[in-house]
Amino acid sequence: MKLIHIVNLTVAALIIFGCYMISVKKARQQTIQKSLGRVLLFSGFGVIAYTLAMIFSSRLLADIGYSAYHIILVAMVLALASFVSEYTGVRTLFSKELYVVGVLSLADVVILALNPFLHCVFRVAKTDDIIGHTYYYISRRETLYIYHFSLAYLIMALAVIMLIKKILRSPKIYKLKYAIILLIIIAVMAGHAFYVTMDSTFDYSIIFYAAVAAALFYFSIIYVPRGLMEKLMFFTVANMKDGIICVDIDGKVAHYNKTAKEYCCATDDGSDVSEYITEWFANNPEALTNDELTWKETRNINGEKCRFINDYKRICDSDGKYVGCFFIYHDRTKEYKRLAEEKYRSSHDSLTGLYNKEHFCKKASKLIKENPGTSYVIVCTDVKSFKIINEIFGVHRGDDLLLCMAGDVNSLAAEDEYVCGRLTGDRFAVCMNKDHYSEEALLGIASKFGNFFGEDVFKVQMHFGVYEVKDRELSVSVMCDRANFAIHTIKDSYQSVVAYYNEKLRDSFLSEQKMISEFEAALGSGQFIAYIQPQISAEGHIRGGEALVRWLHPSEGMVSPGKFIGTFETTGLISRLDSYMWELACIQLCKWRSKGLNDNYLSVNISKKDFFLMDVYGTLTSLIEKYSLDPKCLHLEITETAIMNIPEKQQHLISQLRDYGFIVEIDDFGSGYSSLNTLKDLYVDVLKIDMGFLEKTENTERSMKILRMIIELAKSLNMAVITEGVETDEQVRFLRECGCDVFQGYFFAKPMEIADFEEKYLSLYK
Ligand code: C2E
Ligand code: CA
Ligand code: CA
Numbered sequence: 001m002k003l004i005h006i007v008n009l010t011v012a013a014l015i016i017f018g019c020y021m022i023s024v025k026k027a028r029q030q031t032i033q034k035s036l037g038r039v040l041l042f043s044g045f046g047v048i049a050y051t052l053a054m055i056f057s058s059r060l061l062a063d064i065g066y067s068a069y070h071i072i073l074v075a076m077v078l079a080l081a082s083f084v085s086e087y088t089g090v091r092t093l094f095s096k097e098l099y100v101v102g103v104l105s106l107a108d109v110v111i112l113a114l115n116p117f118l119h120c121v122f123r124v125a126k127t128d129d130i131i132g133h134t135y136y137y138i139s140r141r142e143t144l145y146i147y148h149f150s151l152a153y154l155i156m157a158l159a160v161i162m163l164i165k166k167i168l169r170s171p172k173i174y175k176l177k178y179a180i181i182l183l184i185i186i187a188v189m190a191g192h193a194f195y196v197t198m199d200s201t202f203d204y205s206i207i208f209y210a211a212v213a214a215a216l217f218y219f220s221i222i223y224v225p226r227g228l229m230e231k232l233m234f235f236t237v238a239n240m241k242d243g244i245i246c247v248d249i250d251g252k253v254a255h256y257n258k259t260a261k262e263y264c265c266a267t268d269d270g271s272d273v274s275e276y277i278t279e280w281f282a283n284n285p286e287a288l289t290n291d292e293l294t295w296k297e298t299r300n301i302n303g304e305k306c307r308f309i310n311d312y313k314r315i316c317d318s319d320g321k322y323v324g325c326f327f328i329y330h331d332r333t334k335e336y337k338r339l340a341e342e343k344y345r346s347s348h349d350s351l352t353g354l355y356n357k358e359h360f361c362k363k364a365s366k367l368i369k370e371n372p373g374t375s376y377v378i379v380c381t382d383v384k385s386f387k388i389i390n391e392i393f394g395v396h397r398g399d400d401l402l403l404c405m406a407g408d409v410n411s412l413a414a415e416d417e418y419v420c421g422r423l424t425g426d427r428f429a430v431c432m433n434k435d436h437y438s439e440e441a442l443l444g445i446a447s448k449f450g451n452f453f454g455e456d457v458f459k460v461q462m463h464f465g466v467y468e469v470k471d472r473e474l475s476v477s478v479m480c481d482r483a484n485f486a487i488h489t490i491k492d493s494y495q496s497v498v499a500y501y502n503e504k505l506r507d508s509f510l511s512e513q514k515m516i517s518e519f520e521a522a523l524g525s526g527q528f529i530a531y532i533q534p535q536i537s538a539e540g541h542i543r544g545g546e547a548l549v550r551w552l553h554p555s556e557g558m559v560s561p562g563k564f565i566g567t568f569e570t571t572g573l574i575s576r577l578d579s580y581m582w583e584l585a586c587i588q589l590c591k592w593r594s595k596g597l598n599d600n601y602l603s604v605n606i607s608k609k610d611f612f613l614m615d616v617y618g619t620l621t622s623l624i625e626k627y628s629l630d631p632k633c634l635h636l637e638i639t640e641t642a643i644m645n646i647p648e649k650q651q652h653l654i655s656q657l658r659d660y661g662f663i664v665e666i667d668d669f670g671s672g673y674s675s676l677n678t679l680k681d682l683y684v685d686v687l688k689i690d691m692g693f694l695e696k697t698e699n700t701e702r703s704m705k706i707l708r709m710i711i712e713l714a715k716s717l718n719m720a721v722i723t724e725g726v727e728t729d730e731q732v733r734f735l736r737e738c739g740c741d742v743f744q745g746y747f748f749a750k751p752m753e754i755a756d757f758e759e760k761y762l763s764l765y766k
Contacts (some may be wrong), residue, residue, distance in 0.1 A: 181215070
């Protein structure tokens with residue numbers, strides 16, 4: 001019997017280790033393999049320990065063998081419980097008791113390890129089998145054996161509870177595989193209990209370990225419940241968002257899911273899936289010869305327009321024989337909507353919902369191209385100082401204003417015949433039929449929004465630029481630039497609302513741009529020169545004159561200042577030109593002085609912009625110092641409006657300049673609005689009156705009276721008077737009689753080159 005037992009045990013161990021090897025090979029990647037592997041290894045080692053205990057002929061060794069077997073048994077049941085926990089996913093139950101079980105097991109291991117010496121758990125005895133082979137077996141179980149036994153069963157019981165829980169929770173199809181493992185565990189427990197109670201010399205339940213190992217291995221790693229595949233496929237298809245229809249070899253619908261049904265039955269004729277497929281094959285005969293087809297379709301499903309991309313595919317078996325086909329209906333509605341939204345967002349302005357600039361240009365260009373017989377205008381809008389509106393009233397109110405404007409601008413034209421968009425922040429554009437355009441409508445909008453923030457609070461100034469589309473080949477963006485350009489020409493922003501683009505405007509714009517770009521080089525290469533217009537004293541002496549700039553343009557010849565001063569003033573280049581001119585004047589004065597002409601003077605112009613662009617005082621005084629001049633030689637002409645517009649601090653500058661020694665003159669006196677006020681507040685040396693402003697009046701007599709009064713007034717304020725623009729002998733006589741000190745005008749001489757001036761009027765050159 002001993003031999004038979006040993007053979008049985010060896011076979012069991014081989015089976016167990018065999019299962020272990022296969023499980024390692026088959027399921028290396030699965031986490032379950034590790035915990036199953038531990039169960040198999042412990043049971044294998046348990047069997048080996050039991051076998052050795054039977055083989056040993058020494059009592060002590062047999063004692064140690066059986067103790068080792070019992071220790072491994074504890075490890076095995078722990079591994080089994082851990083495996084079950086992992087396998088079933090019921091973790092909580094085991095983890096809670098883990099600590100207690102661990103301590104109890106440790107105690108059990110200690111007791112068992114001491115057993116060969118203390119015999120506190122069991123004792124072994126010698127026996128002979130029927131053919132006389134001797135071996136040791138567990139002959140007596142002490143009280144602590146109950147502890148060991150109970151612990152092992154407690155752990156097993158935990159595993160059993162986990163399995164039962166899992167079985168109760170699992171879908172029907174999976175119950176079986178857990179139930180089988182449960183049955184195996186219960187069978188082993190029962191077998192062992194039977195052995196213990198039967199007082200047998202051999203524990204037959206150990207042989208079962210092999211069966212348990214094989215069963216655990218099979219059911220946890222190999223076994224797939226019957227029909228599982230089919231059922232999984234069924235549920236997969238049923239749960240797919242795409243519609244699926246499987247058709248057999250005879251064209252009969254074998255299977256389909258809910259989406260497919262909705263798709264096929266979407267038509268009003270109430271056809272079902274089979275009818276739909278039959279009809280589809282009838283309408284698509286090419287399906288019989290093509291392995292694959294893909295097409296797009298839009299269908300109305302549950303009241304919603306749905307977009308589908310559909311696939312048809314023929315299926316063949318491993319021998320290449322046709323076995324059926326399937327249809328997949330991919331619902332792309334969401335993607336389509338997302339794309340449509342993206343497209344909308346990329347072409348529309350998020351605040352007003354109008355087209356953005358790119359899209360406006362695209363649509364307007366299409367409109368103009370598709371209607372060659374219609375005349376169009378492009379109207380662009382602009383709100384003056386919109387940034388200030390945002391600043392004062394907040395961005396929300398600014399947005400409110402833009403929204404209302406967008407609405408009004410959008411309703412300027414008749415439907416379908418126009419395109420409206422928002423170009424940038426406060427700029428809208430409309431491309432509309434010229435016949436529907438009316439300036440009144442624009443004026444109406446401008447006046448409506450004027451009081452948007454209340455009557456007395458802040459006046460919203462809206463300007464419109466209109467470009468009539470004459471050159472249809474131009475890009476709409478350039479057309480908008482032209483309409484916007486017209487807006488820029490609105491100088492008197494309170495009175496004018498609408499401006500029209502014309503070629504002249506463009507030409508002047510272009511020539512302005514040209515001048516600006518040429519300025520630097522012109523200044524560097526001495527193209528700006530000074531002309532002098534002589535000034536004659538009442539006694540008839542000529543000691544100096546006004547230095548007036550001329551641009552000797554290489555291709556355009558001599559350009560008069562009226563053509564460029566304004567542009568240089570708006571671009572800020574004027575300060576560079578003026579300081580250059582002042583220096584020219586100083587160089588000239590220096591030359592004269594070197595020739596002994598110490599009494600001669602030159603009068604230079606100071607632009608109103610200079611006060612904001614540079615340090616006028618510093619520049620002038622350093623020039624005087626550089627050329628060691630008497631500041632009295634340099635007369636400074638500052639226009640009346642410039643003086644009134646410069647900040648208070650700067651007005652102090654006038655007296656500083658006078659204190660330094662310059663002669664300060666108010667230029668163009670009488671051409672501004674507040675001439676008399678200027679006189680009240682400012683102390684200057686000379687009043688320069690322009691004859692031009694008097695010419696405009698019809699009543700010459702009244703003009704003369706005013707002129708006389710002004711001269712008298714100036715005299716009484718201790719100012720000298722220069723009259724410029726003197727053209728006739730009559731004017732000279734009258735002015736002389738009024739007490740005018742100095743004259744400047746064509747009557748005496750036009751502005752001339754310096755050399756001419758020197759030759760004609762300066763004694764040295766005579
Ligand atoms: P302004 O300072 O009032 O200069 C007088 C202008 O009147 C000169 O025109 C002169 O040629 C013109 N003029 C003189 N006598 C008569 C006359 O009897 N009849 C008529 N009809 N006109 C006469 P110009 O040289 O074309 O200069 C025009 C304006 O350009 C000047 O007006 C001045 O405002 C500006 N300007 C000229 N040179 C400079 C400069 O160097 N710097 C600055 N900032 N402005 C300058
Ligand atoms: Ca002047
Ligand atoms: Ca003048």
